[in-house]
Amino acid sequence: MPGRTSTSAHASLIAKACRLIERSAHEPDLETLARDAGLSASHFHRLFKEVTGVTPKAYATAHKTIRMKKDLQTEKTVTTAMAKTGFSSSSRFYDAAPKALGMTPGAYKKGGKGQTIRFGVGECSLGSILVGATDKGICILTMSDDPQELIEDLQRRFKNATLIGGDKQFEKWMAKVIAFVDRPTKSFDLPLDIQGTAFQKRVWEALCTIPFGKTATYADIAKKIGKPTSMRAVANACGSNNIAVIIPCHRVIRTDGTISGYRWGVERKKTLLKKEGII
């Protein structure tokens, strides 16, 4: 088609823009990217989104996150990593890090270093269960059919932490947790060490206010934390919950009343809801 740009030409134009974003030390602005592609800013923006599925800004942000993670792992200090990643100021860096990494840059660099996590694997009515705790409280509760998989998952999540088997005190906690999972009655009184971003913590706190035997929708939770339009972010935060059952993300259902997915399997979610007399 003369005078028109073909689809493949579009794809290579956008691919070139992606490479430019990746190569640049500082995020190139929309105007620069558009000029480089020989298009107007507005049209370039539309085209970029059509081809990649994300906006140029979102693409640049995602790439910056990858770089931030790499630099934090390879650089000696957080300060040098910050300089290399290309943030304009340290405050911007520390501002962006929790969103991008789920923790402060220092904590990410340590990768759980310095943290000691006691853990145990047992069996409950929902299959194999892993419970882990720092000296502050329970930081992880996961479930699976395969106990080995639970341990591998724990090692992945806290790769620099010292993982040790539970002691006598921990055994007691473990028994209490299993009893709670099997009969999730009213309250749970062991301390929790909830690790996540500020946003995730707000969502999880909101989940904890859903009473036993009741459900809420993602929209309800979004409204509760004062972000009525952030339903997708809320759903993501529910999916990132590390402490199953105790933080009752299983009580969240779709607006139409149907049961949505569950990180530890829909069958487990249904079983939990049955235990609470909801279904």
Added chain:
DNA sequence: GGTTCTCTGCCGC
């Protein structure tokens, strides 16, 4: 808290 930038919708060519 003001300024700049991003993003989207809409319209015209």
Added chain:
DNA sequence: GCGGCAGAGAACC
């Protein structure tokens, strides 16, 4: 297919 403008909202300083 492409450019441009307006307005809302987010990001930045």
